[in-house]
Every structure is written in structure tokens, then in C-alpha cells.
Amino acid sequence: MSGTGVEVDPTRARRAVPLTRREKGWVAVAAAAPVVLVALVLAPVALFTSITFGDVLGAAVVYGGLLGLAGGFVATDRLQARQCPRCGQRHPRGTLACDACGYDLEDRPRFACSERHVAYLDRWGDGRCECGRHLERLPEVRGVGPQVLATVKIGGLLLVFLIAMGVLLNVLDGRL
Ligand SMILES: [Zn+2]
Numbered sequence: 001m002s003g004t005g006v007e008v009d010p011t012r013a014r015r016a017v018p019l020t021r022r023e024k025g026w027v028a029v030a031a032a033a034p035v036v037l038v039a040l041v042l043a044p045v046a047l048f049t050s051i052t053f054g055d056v057l058g059a060a061v062v063y064g065g066l067l068g069l070a071g072g073f074v075a076t077d078r079l080q081a082r083q084c085p086r087c088g089q090r091h092p093r094g095t096l097a098c099d100a101c102g103y104d105l106e107d108r109p110r111f112a113c114s115e116r117h118v119a120y121l122d123r124w125g126d127g128r129c130e131c132g133r134h135l136e137r138l139p140e141v142r143g144v145g146p147q148v149l150a151t152v153k154i155g156g157l158l159l160v161f162l163i164a165m166g167v168l169l170n171v172l173d174g175r176l
């Protein structure tokens with residue numbers, strides 16, 4: 001610390017601790033829900049158009065499956081974001097600081113030397129990288145970026161559009 005002989009090494013950034021069974025359950029729900037949802041939304045279509053239930057199931061598996069992959073990915077990221085990156089303790093959403101180690105969960109500071117060798121979660125005043133260079137604060141990183149979430153949303157809209165077009169074409173086809 002301040003030269004009094006107490007040396008605390010900066011904490012290296014670590015990988016997220018594995019999800020619990022319960023958390024894995026939530027990921028499974030997030031991954032499966034779109035398949036069920038697409039099937040439910042399309043079921044009436046099969047009743048009123050020449051689209052068969054087989055087509056509906058196929059579409060549910062393909063499009064719902066794609067959305068489900070994204071859903072599972074986002075759910076995993078959100079659950080891991082609730083862990084303290086320094087000690088792995090889990091917290092409710094919106095917790096400002098880890099009650100186990102005091103890490104700032106709101107700003108999630110990260111540090112590295114100018115060569116970006118290793119990412120650290122603190123620097124204890126005069127922390128240094130293992131190469132000996134001073135640690136500097138890294139720009140903020142936040143799990144899944146807004147771009148990814150936007151992409152998922154656009155994917156969802158595109159799916160709705162495709163389904164609507166498919167239904168429309170099918171209906172028109174029946175009329176002509
Ligand atoms: Zn902690």
C-alpha cells in the first residue's frame with residue numbers, strides 16, 4: 001500500500017463462476033420460450049390458412065430456435081452480470097457494491113497496464129501489472145453491449161415481418 005510493508009497484489013479479473021442449477025433453469029426457459037411462443041402465435045395461422053401444423057412446428061423450431069439461442073445467450077450474460085467479478089458473490093440486480101468484498105458493482109472498474117497484459121479489478125493505490133508497469137483504468141465494459149441487444153430486437157422484428165409476409169402471401173394465394 002503506502003510503503004509500510006503491506007503489499008496487496010491487484011486482483012486479476014476472473015471468469016464468471018459456473019451458473020447454479022436454478023440459474024441454468026432460467027437460461028433453459030429463456031432458450032425454450034421463443035420456440036413455444038412462435039408455435040403458439042403460428043397455430044391459429046395453421047387453422048385458417050393452408051399452412052399446416054407441420055409447417056408451424058418447423059418454423060417454430062427454426063425461427064424460435066434462433067431466437068432461443070439469442071435468449072439463452074443474453075440470459076446467461078445477465079445472470080453472470082449479477083456475480084461480483086472479484087469474489088463471485090451473487091447479488092440482486094442493481095446492487096451498488098459487493099457486500100462480501102466491497103467491489104464497486106455499479107461502475108465495475110477494471111485496470112491494466114499500457115500493454116494490456118492482464119486485466120485487474122483494483123490497483124490498491126500504486127498497483128502494478130505483473131510486468132511492472134503502472135495500472136491505468138480501462139474504459140467501461142458492460143456484458144452484452146447495447147448493439148447486441150439491438151441486433152436481437154431487430155432479429156425479432158424481422159421474424160415477425162417474415163411470418164406476416166408468409167401469411168399474407170398464403171392468404172392472397174388462396175384468394176386468387
Ligand atoms: Zn465481491
Ligand SMILES: [Zn+2]
Nearest residue numbers: 113117129131
Ligand atoms: Zn503489463
